[in-house]
Amino acid sequence: MNRQDFRFFEPLRVRWSEVDLQKIVFNAHYLTYFDIAITGYWRALAMPYAKAMEQLEGDLYMRKAGVEFHASARWDDRLEVGMRCARIGNSSITMAGAIFRGDQLLITSELVYVFADPNTQTSRPVPAPLRDMLQGFEAGEAMLDVRTGDWAALGEAAASVRTEVFVEEQGIAQEDEWDEADATAVHALVRNRLGQPVGTGRLLQDSAGVARIGRMAALHPLRGAGIGQAVMAALEQAARDRGDTQVVLSAQRSAEDFYRRLGYAPNGEPYEEVGIAHIPMARSLVV
Template identity: 45%
Template sequence: MTPDTPAPPSPQDFRQLHRLDVRWAEVDAQGVVFNAHYLMYFDTALSAYWRAMGVSLADLRRALGGLFYLRRAEVDYRQAARLDDQLAIGLRCRHIGRSSLSLQGAIFRQDTLLAQAALVQVWSGLEFPARAQPVPELLRELVADFDSGKEVLTLRLGDWDALGAAAGFVRQAVFVQEQGISPELEWDDADAISLHAVVFNRLGDAVATGRLLPDGHIGRLAVRRESRGSGVGQRLVQTLMQRAQQAGHAEALVNAQTRAAAFYRRLGFTERGEGFMDAGIPHIEMRCALTSL
């Protein structure tokens, strides 16, 4: 490598890494990934990149009346990815032009660089044929702030009068529409006496919510599908745990859906007692001591 040659990227160069396992359908008879699938990996990671900022491409289309389309893609293959490899794919913006984003991508197996990519995404309106338009200032600031390590999501705390509409929007989408819970079971009198937390993205949309009851119970934790895997759920629970400790509680409690139990275990919660059904969904009581916060 000459002095003018940039050093190859490492996983630490990327704020967000999308992880996936190589599947049987993606490899040849020798167990090596077909070259074309690397572009699919980068495209999948691109969706995760936007989710980490709290938005989806559908959100951008709805709120800003436009979308990004791929103008150019170059892949530099270094080493082969193989069947059952656990890959980490990173993306970061290297330059924002008048109407485009220039992105650098990299695929890693642990710390080993397998492939690099240079992608150019162009912003356009919704008309056909697509025509390049200036990247909205909101998106310029969002991408620049995210890649520089700044916080791009806002967490607000308040009562039901202040945050009920936003919290209700998320809960309606997750619990009622997605999970099929009856509206009569979703809304209860506890909302009026709880502390609510809602996370908003830069578009002003609520993407996640949760509540803390006066007895230290954390509940109604919901994250919109587009924002899952971004860490926003963990941030919500940790914030509510801190507020529970400040209120004098020795432990935080949650009646977790059993499919979410592993998420709470990672935050220090442990199961207590037998499982039970609530609104037709299996639950388990979990507790976490707050002395170590």
């Protein structure tokens, strides 16, 4: 195997607790590395694993795990774990993995999962939507469907994401989450290949030529998968289409770096709202 065999890589760094008396990674930890990469692979597919398996009425169970050692990783090495779907059978999915240090191949693996009934653990055929998602990702197809529209069209799905993120995860009171602005805002909604809503945001008119983006939310298991960027791109385009030249927003401080990477800069003093630290930020839409 080489790096060109993989679309997906999970970055890792070897911790002191993972090396043995030979000062190399203890062999059992490599299976943990591959398991971490599998979780990252589902994230790259924009698939919240538990919700997806519930919708598909099954779950994946490990049938076989094989590891081949070519060279050793050592403490503090920066590693990249490549993962790809190598084969889909009737009820099985074979994942091929490889661990690289730079361009050097260290470890390879073959992981075989069986799709099965979670109650009886008897095998079932791999559902067509899951099969299509895996094959589509490996073929380089988009995993996200992004749409903009009004609350009547997108509100129910957008509300499910906002409820999970703001109300259930962050503990914001229901009465603080919902307001009359939803009725007049442009909303963006991201769905995955299973049709599940996974991200949302809204666009308001702050003042003449100035748009305001808010209520940005992506499901927790999928953060880092590009969902937030997709929402921002859709809302910024909607702002351009109506002639806005600037976008402002109130960023939670934990997300400040995310917005900085998208070209936003602080535009006022930090403040607290609903018990959460925020900072005003802005970006010009004029090229």
